Amino acid sequence: MDKVERYRQVFLSFKELCSTGRQPSSFSAYCKANSVDQCQMRQTLKNEFQNIKTLPGYRSISHICSVIYEDFKQKCADGRQPGTFADFYRSHGITWEQMHGYLKRNKLKVVGLPGYVMLTGGSRSRCQEIPFEDVIFEEAGFLPADTCSTITVKVDGHVAVSFPADTDVAVIAKFVRKMEKEVGHVGS
Incomplete structure (x- = not known):
């Protein structure tokens, strides 16, 4: 498979995932996971490439992070915390840098969420304040x-x-x- 065909395949598969509402992560992370250089995508595909933001069903990283944060927040409030927050957003294909940037821009914190329990050592340890x-x-x-x-x-x-x-x-x-x-x- 030549370079152009490889880039075309990655771009079309990402486009398909977006259109079906199954976008796994950012386009750059998807390219990296598929061993292609996002920066060379436009140059390699020329007229076949379209702006990622115009793809049907495309969601920005900010939107994905907000959905992940709200989902985690709701699970904690319901008493169904799915492990650590880092493990949770990583399972959705989001990196620490992306989530940290989102939390910082929106002045959000995970510690202090209703029902959130700080997990240490791989097991749930519920801390309780004793007067x-x-x-x-x-x-x-x-x-x-x-x-x-x-x-x-x-x-x-x-x-x-x-x-x-x-x-x-x-x-x-x-x-x-x-x-x-x-x-x-x-x-x-």
């Missing part, structure tokens, strides 16, 4: 009772930690000593 008070109560060997009286300790004037009234004074004193080392002012 500081629960850690203290757990170390002291009891959980707070909402209905009883409490002893409140203010840390640096910003945070108030409440202990149940029946808490051993030694536990509260230990907490105060520990906090005085880390912050400026502890009062009760």
Whole structure:
């Protein structure tokens, strides 16, 4: 197969994929995957080549990225996160540079999407924020009772930690000593 025929085949197959709504990725990525130089396409095919943007069904990379982002966002919100975002957009033929550019231009982030879970080490690890008070109560060997009286300790004037009234004074004193080392002012 000569060069012209190879370029023609790649161009026509991309055109066919666009017209049937199955565009795999950008034209440049498609050319690279098929071992042809996109920059030489116009020169090689001459009159047979038409502007990619005028192909029926052609979608720009920006449009493809927005569809991928919205699909991932919806799957996360539904609790069906399909793995990492990078794996998800790569499976659609989008490179990191293309997606990063799209996210940056549109000031979008993946972290913080409703239902999004940061995946590490190949397994799902759901992180959960634990209130500081629960850690203290757990170390002291009891959980707070909402209905009883409490002893409140203010840390640096910003945070108030409440202990149940029946808490051993030694536990509260230990907490105060520990906090005085880390912050400026502890009062009760």
